[in-house]
Amino acid sequence: MIQAxxxxxxxxxxxxxxxxxxxxxxxxxxxxxxxxxxxxxxxxFISSNPNADIMTVKSHFGSPKEIANQYYxxxxxxxxKAEINIRKTIIVCVLAVLLITVIIYTISMIxxxxxxxxxxxxxxxxxxxxxxxxxxxxxxxxxx
Amino acid sequence: MxxxxxxxxxxxxxxxxxxxxxxxxxFLREGDMYGYQIAQLMKERSDGDFxxxxxxxxxxxYKLIEQGFVSDEKRQVGKRLTRVYYHLEDRGRQHLEQLxxxxxxxRNGIDRIINRSGGDSSLE
Numbered sequence: 347m348i349q350a351x352x353x354x355x356x357x358x359x360x361x362x363x364x365x366x367x368x369x370x371x372x373x374x375x376x377x378x379x380x381x382x383x384x385x386x387x388x389x390x391f392i393s394s395n396p397n398a399d400i401m402t403v404k405s406h407f408g409s410p411k412e413i414a415n416q417y418y419x420x421x422x423x424x425x426x427k428a429e430i431n432i433r434k435t436i437i438v439c440v441l442a443v444l445l446i447t448v449i450i451y452t453i454s455m456i457x458x459x460x461x462x463x464x465x466x467x468x469x470x471x472x473x474x475x476x477x478x479x480x481x482x483x484x485x486x487x488x489x490x
Numbered sequence: 491m492x493x494x495x496x497x498x499x500x501x502x503x504x505x506x507x508x509x510x511x512x513x514x515x516x517f518l519r520e521g522d523m524y525g526y527q528i529a530q531l532m533k534e535r536s537d538g539d540f541x542x543x544x545x546x547x548x549x550x551x552y553k554l555i556e557q558g559f560v561s562d563e564k565r566q567v568g569k570r571l572t573r574v575y576y577h578l579e580d581r582g583r584q585h586l587e588q589l590x591x592x593x594x595x596x597r598n599g600i601d602r603i604i605n606r607s608g609g610d611s612s613l614e
Contacts, residue, residue, distance in 0.1 A: 366545075370549075376556075379552055380548050380549050380552050383525070383551065383552065383562075383574060384545050384548050386564075386572060386573070386574055387524075387525045387526065387544060387548070387574075389571065390524075390526065390567075390571060390573055391526065393568075393571055405543075406543065406544055407543055407544050407545030408542075408543025408544070408545040409543075412543055412545070412546050413543075413545045413546050413548070413549060414549075415546075416507055416510065416542075416546035416549045416550055417549035417550075417552075417553075419507035419508065419510075420507075420510075420511060420549060420550050420553040421549075421553065
């Protein structure tokens with residue numbers, strides 16, 4: 347049905363669905379099921395109201411916050427806690443991986459720098475010795 | 491005054507959230523319905539005093555399905571459109587009876603508390 351909608355409304359609906367998705371702190375299965383029901387209902391609503399814009403849709407179906415609040419009022423608090431804990435664990439894991447990567451990168455850069463410094467030959471002392479020849483010596487040698 | 495209005499709206503919303511499942515089950519006892527029908531019926535039968543955005547019904551409906559009180563079925567409407575109809579299961583009927591009992595018990599309790607505490611003069 348979405349293909350039948352005009353492009354602008356379709357884009358705005360995508361954002362609306364994404365906002366609902368972000369507002370719902372629940373398992374993927376639950377979220378997908380609720381979103382699927384809302385998508386079907388929105389398609390139905392738009393086919394009955396072809397001139398509807400995104401504001402009409404939002405006022406009829408409610409804001410993402412209202413939808414999420416309704417979910418939380420029916421959901422088990424343990425279920426929500428478990429989902430929040432899963433999210434926290436994922437965030438902590440991602441941050442830990444990032445931190446480890448940064449540490450490894452920093453250490454490897456330090457090692458490369460230290461190795462580079464050790465490999466440097468330092469500096470060579472070049473002695474330039476100049477031999478002075480007087481004008482008379484030069485003329486004598488020419489005569490010979 | 492604005493703060494009082496916001497607080498009043500919030501308390502109304504809290505009452506609505508709690509009662510939504512009860513009302514959905516009550517309507518489905520009359521026959522299978524889809525989301526829009528339920529939202530419209532709420533509006534009509536409450537004379538506009540109990541309105542819930544249609545989108546808010548789906549989390550409540552999903553919970554009722556998950557608990558086995560309601561089942562859903564996709565039905566073809568027209569050429570391309572499908573509509574999800576919700577059906578009240580036997581377990582749902584029993585749960586509805588329980589919810590109605592709970593509701594009347596709590597409501598009567600609150601009424602008694604209000605009456606014995608001087609009541610609300612603005613409503614008299």
